[in-house]
Amino acid sequence: MSHTTRIPSVLAIAVGSILLLHPVTAKPAAEREVYKEVIVPILRGKCYQCHAEAADNPSGKKKIKAKLDLTTIELIKKGGDEAPAAVAGDLEESLMIERIKLPHDDDDHMPPEDKPQTDEHELKVLEWWVKANLPEGKSMKDAGAPDDVLAAAEKVPSDEEVKKTLVKLFAKAEKNAAKLVADRKALEGAIAEVSGQFPNAIGFVSQQDSDLTFTAVSMRKDFKDEHLAKLAPVSEGLVDVNLGATSITDAGVANLSKMPRLRKLWLNGTGITDAGLDSIKALSALEYLNLYGTQVTDEGLKKLAGLKNLKKLYLWQTKVTSGAVEEFKKSAKDCDVNMGIKVE
Ligand code: HEC
Incomplete structure (x- = not known):
């Protein structure tokens, strides 16, 4: 017992x-x-x-x-x-x-x-x-x-x-609780600014911390590269960002390199290609990355080999081959790579 x-x-x-x-x-x-x-x-x-x-x-x-x-x-x-x-x-x-x-x-x-x-x-x-x-x-x-x-x-x-x-x-x-209140208060202005442009898209991840989450999912294709730049006031606090099925391309993805604490990132169904992954390979806190339904290839996958905290990677309906995944898994042993159901 x-x-x-x-x-x-x-x-x-x-x-x-x-x-x-x-x-x-x-x-x-x-x-x-x-x-x-x-x-x-x-x-x-x-x-x-x-x-x-x-x-x-x-x-x-x-x-x-x-x-x-x-x-x-x-x-x-x-x-x-x-x-x-x-x-x-x-x-x-x-x-x-x-x-x-x-x-x-x-x-x-x-x-x-x-x-x-x-x-x-x-x-x-x-x-x-x-x-x-x-x-x-x-x-x-x-x-x-x-x-x-x-x-x-x-x-x-x-x-x-x-x-x-x-x-x-x-x-x-008590000290930690006071600090949390202060940290959250310090973010209020920036959150209000972002909420003003994207209602209901930003919030705290939980009651216990001051980490932020942003989702553009409800805006779909109306959410474009230039919009991502408007997240600048909160970029340091963001840990989860969902850009799935938006109009984001490699140009917009460059903004993500200013979000060093990102742990979860959804880029599924966006215009991102191998070039855009250059902005992502330095996001060392990243644990979850969804690239489902993008034009990413074996060359792009290689760029992600340095992400030591990556635990889940979605590559279903991309141009990545199973051979490249095997090679990738040699260095990223803890990463679960999801290729979906593939008809070879
Ligand atoms: C963080 C708060 C918390 C702590 C610490 C805690 N309890 Fe409780 N306890 C509760 C709450 C809330 C209830 C009422 C809800 C329930 O019955 O589960 C409760 C109910 C009980 C009851 C049922 C009383 C009744 O007659 O209905 C017992 C017995 C009990 N606790 C024993 C203990 C013991 C022994 C400890 C330490 C080993 C302990 N509790 C620690 C919150 C706590």
């Missing part, structure tokens, strides 16, 4: 690695007080940010999801909307254990998928604690913790260490 996160967020990785860096606590696990010095640091690190009053919440804000406050044994026993979070001696009836053990992609899994996850040693201690009737006020040894549980508890940092780590992490997260 693995309790590492499947898609770890930056915060999850940071918490995981920082907590691992400080496993040493002054007291040996056997002497630590069960609840305050072992259980609390586990719950504080992984649960309090959504199940605690402001005073105990690492975010400094009150957040008690599902009406479940996990900061005292009484409140844990009382539980939230649904049921007690823990029932002394009864693992099956203890909702917090059940939720932690659900598959990570289950909507009810705790902590939520994109948040720092409980580690196996933490779950081991929590399960023992429930089975041992939720002891408090005595040492791990006096509460009868067996050797494997003591070994697991040894890896739990002290509550003070967890608090310190969380303070740093939340300060950092």
Whole structure:
């Protein structure tokens, strides 16, 4: 059973690695007080940010999801909307254990998928604690913790260490959030300028960053080379650009060399030829390139050999031959080249 996160967020990785860096606590696990010095640091690190009053919440804000406050044994026993979070001696009836053990992609899994996850040693201690009737006020040894549980508890940092780590992490997260707001604000004018000319064509890729995406698909053949130059104000921020089925030719494609962060580029069904690929071969961040239905030939493909991050290349209905693709694949091993269904 693995309790590492499947898609770890930056915060999850940071918490995981920082907590691992400080496993040493002054007291040996056997002497630590069960609840305050072992259980609390586990719950504080992984649960309090959504199940605690402001005073105990690492975010400094009150957040008690599902009406479940996990900061005292009484409140844990009382539980939230649904049921007690823990029932002394009864693992099956203890909702917090059940939720932690659900598959990570289950909507009810705790902590939520994109948040720092409980580690196996933490779950081991929590399960023992429930089975041992939720002891408090005595040492791990006096509460009868067996050797494997003591070994697991040894890896739990002290509550003070967890608090310190969380303070740093939340300060950092806040700083990043502030930076994101500022970055997005700085782009507002440029976005408005581009939107004014091409309504609904530009936007942010996601809520979490300030990367931009542009699509000319709805304009089709009305979108021409001279229009591409009008993206200049946002060129540094663009990561996805869809020019599929537009009137773009090699002349317009030259503008793309001013978009150094491009990761995905659609040029399918455009007038691009081998010459235009000269403007693309330096786009080193490119991961996806669609050249479906263009006049690109084997000579053009050779120009793309230096794109080390390219993972997907669409060459269906081009003049590229399968021999050239084989040659290309020798240097671009990680690139999936799609030739479509070809009748030889
Ligand atoms: C990022 C926020 C977040 C974190 C961290 C988190 N939870 Fe939750 N938790 C929620 C939300 C939201 C709900 C309500 C939705 C649901 O039931 O899935 C919830 C519901 C629950 C419930 C159901 C309560 C009831 O009676 O309905 C339990 C039990 C629970 N969480 C336990 C935990 C435990 C244990 C941890 C830490 C190991 C944890 N949660 C960490 C957000 C969080």
